[in-house]
């Protein structure tokens with residue numbers, strides 16, 4: 001039963017959440033108009049949506065464990081491949097990223113498609129979570145993905161911050177994001193965070209990929225280590241960049257520039273320009289190196305009280321036994337700050353009552369078309385928890401963003417991934433089946449408007 005006091009309280013919370021939820025520099029009512037239609041619904045966890053060379057939408061279903069094709073005109077769908085060995089146990093693992101070979105359906109014999117997925121590497125009832133990258137050949141006549149070939153297996157994964165986004169580079173290499181496994185956070189807070197740890201030469205020789213947590217990898221198309229990958233602290237491995245938390249967006253833009261989005265802790269979601277041999281700071285730095293509202297507290301190093309003896313549910317309170325380090329007292333010559341955060345809050349900001357300073361970014365893409373005035377060379381950053389897409393204008397050299405982000409497509413949905421129609425006027429957004437978003441009033445809700453869907457947004461001048 002709702003009491004008057006409860007109602008007033010709820011309204012006050014709603015007002016404070018609404019008032020606080022926006023980074024004040026975000027443009028919330030941009031002038032462009034779009035029409036929306038539901039192209040497909042009832043999908044089992046659509047995770048990657050991609051525009052294919054034959055003018056269709058290809059979608060990975062995370063929990064459905066299959067790749068499907070959707071006709072963008074009428075929504076008709078067909079299954080390209082089922083992948084029963086995909087292991088899916090919680091809200092982040094399963095069939096994840098998908099990337100097309102640049103020559104797909106171009107008659108060169110390279111009709112290859114790559115997927116990333118989690119699997120169980122232990123026999124019987126034991127569970128050994130691992131991440132893999134697999135190649136399929138596309139049989140265009142039969143409209144099926146055939147001849148599976150695992151090109152890299154045994155990659156680390158766990159019960160949080162899986163990552164799993166794939167991109168095919170203009171350099172004809174594969175790029176893969178791997179999260180930090182949620183180490184030092186939540187239920188995994190007593191696990192040491194390895195986002196700053198790099199593989200040794202012995203690790204590489206033994207094909208021990210356990211230090212690939214919190215990294216972006218660069219792979220040859222057969223899964224081997226490219227000869228021109230960066231040598232980092234004396235070792236060349238698959239590691240292209242490191243110090244990442246939960247990177248879920250990865251896309252190439254003009255001039256081969258690579259953009260990425262990743263989740264911050266309770267502030268400082270990031271959009272990064274990814275370059276080889278760069279260190280993106282996590283867990284020593286969240287967002288910019290500014291000592292604002294974040295300090296690296298290494299729970300696994302707690303002493304004399306071991307981490308697992310510490311009381312749970314302490315919120316942001318850091319017990320004295322847990323060592324801490326200020327951002328500005330950490331120095332790494334390869335540190336690279338983000339292009340932009342969503343968003344940075346001041347120390348003392350009350351995350352509990354005012355609301356988290358995050359958008360929880362999903363996929364990203366780079367709009368290079370001419371169909372929507374003012375949009376050319378924009379980064380589109382999806383939000384899981386705010387039901388919005390944020391557009392950031394790239395500077396001409398693509399090395400920075402300029403002006404204020406604009407917010408589009410507000411709805412009570414969790415936008416997981418995006419595909420762009422080459423007509424330059426139409427976007428497709430994949431939505432989660434479950435999880436929190438925000439309703440039209442800005443209040444957190446679990447009731448999603450279009451769960452498990454592909455939504456089409458068409459520019460309507």
Ligand SMILES: [Ca+2]
Nearest residue numbers: 049050418419
């Ligand atoms: Ca996509």
Ligand SMILES: [Ca+2]
Nearest residue numbers: 280281282287
């Ligand atoms: Ca960072």
Ligand SMILES: [Ca+2]
Nearest residue numbers: 286287288290
């Ligand atoms: Ca910071």
